[in-house]
Amino acid sequence: MYKIIVTAMLLLLSGNALACDICGCSAGGNYFGILPKFQQNFAGVRYQYRSFESRAHESISENGQASMEYFQTTELWGRYVLNKRLQMFAFLPFNRNKRVEDTKTTVVSSLGDITAIANFVIINSDSSCKRYKHLLQIGGGIKTPTGKHEIIRNGIMLNQNIQPGTGSFDFPINAIYALRHKQIGFNTEMGYTFNSPNNQHFQFGNRFSIVARIFYWKKFKQTILLPSIGMAFEKTKNDLISSIKQDYTGGEIVLANVGFDMYYKNISLGITYKKPMTESIGGGYISNRQRLSANFIYLF
């Protein structure tokens, strides 16, 4: 058992890391967060806010203008436990993307790309008789091009990174590991997305992300409080147009995150704040600002 855990940990913590919202694209990394009650179904809604600053460069913003970009995603999501070994996740996002330049502001609001993921439970020792509780899941899925990706304003198609959808079938894979001993726990998740080109011959760079959190578990009668702190690393490869690597795209970022989750009976509420610590994105022309996410889950 411990060999499997050690191997899994090494897999999670090694390799090149990649997955970021370069240029604040709508195909942002999709974190699961600290999921409650591993063997129960849930449905919920979550909100993510991300903002970026793009400095003037003709390859990044039209006519060399600097811009601020704001991305808000509100999505319905859920988990359905098929059996002890297999869980299905589904994500139905609605995106509101905004780009503010000196001379104009562009806002698009639309359904995003629907994602479905199947996760296999490799280890689940969530039993009260165990001193250490472990969970290891690995899985993968498909992101379908249900979001618009050819929105035109004043005759010009908006940049792909501000469109609500990517227009491509993409294939995310993930691994989640959680460990808890008494009131202290550790959670990590890793994801990699293989992106394919859309009909505009545009292909977002493949993305990698890894996040690790330490949490404190405290139960008060029927309420569980779970504050957490952690670090995330994301890296994305360069975007491609007609298979040609695009300059000033791709990059990597390290974020510090702090979160607070609360569980009461069948309800879970959570909030996470992420602040960039160091980054090199878009050749240094793009800076991430804060990220905020909140979620509500109903377990059944």
Place this chain on the structure above:
Amino acid sequence: MKTIKIISFIAFLFISIVFFESCQKEQADTAVPEFTVLEPMLGDTAVGETHIEFTVTDNAGLDDLVVTIKDKSETVIYSKHSNVLDLKVFAFHDHYHLDGITSITPLIVTLMAMDKSGNTKTKEIPIFAKP
């Protein structure tokens, strides 16, 4: 006999409708593709590289798109075909490095799009290149 007449009449009606519809469709698409160019603009001066960015649209669907840059002797120094088959909208974005420019040189950027019905639109944008 009566049944045959009814069937023949219905078949005649059906064929007529199909024929009429297909005639209408043939008449419908005379619209040429449309360009909306972000860069370059007429008379722009490119230094080091040319940034070409435009959107082309067509009501029925595109068939071909070619972008070329020629110098004053009509020599093609840049040419790019894009696979736009059946697309109603396509965003073109490319950068061409202007190597070997030693003085201010007039160039012509030509955009040519053809739709599935053979309607063609060509747009020429004279620019200048500077070393």
